[in-house]
Amino acid sequence: MLRRTYDGQTCSIARTLEVVGERWTLLIVRDAARGVTRFDGFLDSLPIARNVLSDRLGTLVRHGVLERVRYQDRPPRHEYRLTAKGRELMPVLLALMEWGDRHLNDESGPPVVAEHAGCGGAVDVxxxxxxxxxxxAPAEVVTREV
Structure with a gap:
């Protein structure tokens, strides 16, 4: 597989894309946030090849976004659970979801809503x-090198 790398770029976005920028990766994180934990569960929820899923899960585990936890000894089977570091990606997922709802939605409305587990209120970024x-406002944000 041809890897896209961002070598030589001093940029936090480029560094982050090294971890979560491959196709399927953020959808795996999304599904893990929804409670999917097992390899077969990810296969059921995503039209992804087994080898690609295995690669993406390995990358997420290596970078501490997911942890691999054994749930069965014979044969050995593992679950993939979001770590605290992985849960910190929730604002990224919500921002992508909000952008998609605003710009790529159809007349049926958003397919998923984000709610506060404690009270049921809407959650936004x-x-x-x-x-x-x-x-x-987004137009009021400027960046500068430090």
């Missing part, structure tokens, strides 16, 4: 300034 605590 917001840009907030750490200094003044105010909301920031």
């Amino acid at each position: 917001r840009l907030t300034c750490r200094e003044c605590q105010g909301s920031v």
Whole structure:
């Protein structure tokens, strides 16, 4: 398989794409966040080849996004569970979902909604300034090298 790498780029986005930028990877993380933990469960939820799934799961385990936990000894079988590091990708997934709902949705509305487990309220991703605590519009965000 031809690997795409971002060698030589001093960029946190490029470094992150090295871990989660391959096709299927964020969908595996999405399904893990929805409670899928077993290899066959991922195969059932995604139209993905076994070898590709195995590769993606291995990458996510190596980078600490998922942990591999044995649930059966004979034959040995493992589950893949999101780590705290993996759960920190939830805002990324929600941002992609919100963007897709806004720009790629059909007339039937969004296929999935995000809700707070505690009260059932809608959950969204917001840009907030750490200094003044105010909301920031996407057009108001600038980046600079440090």
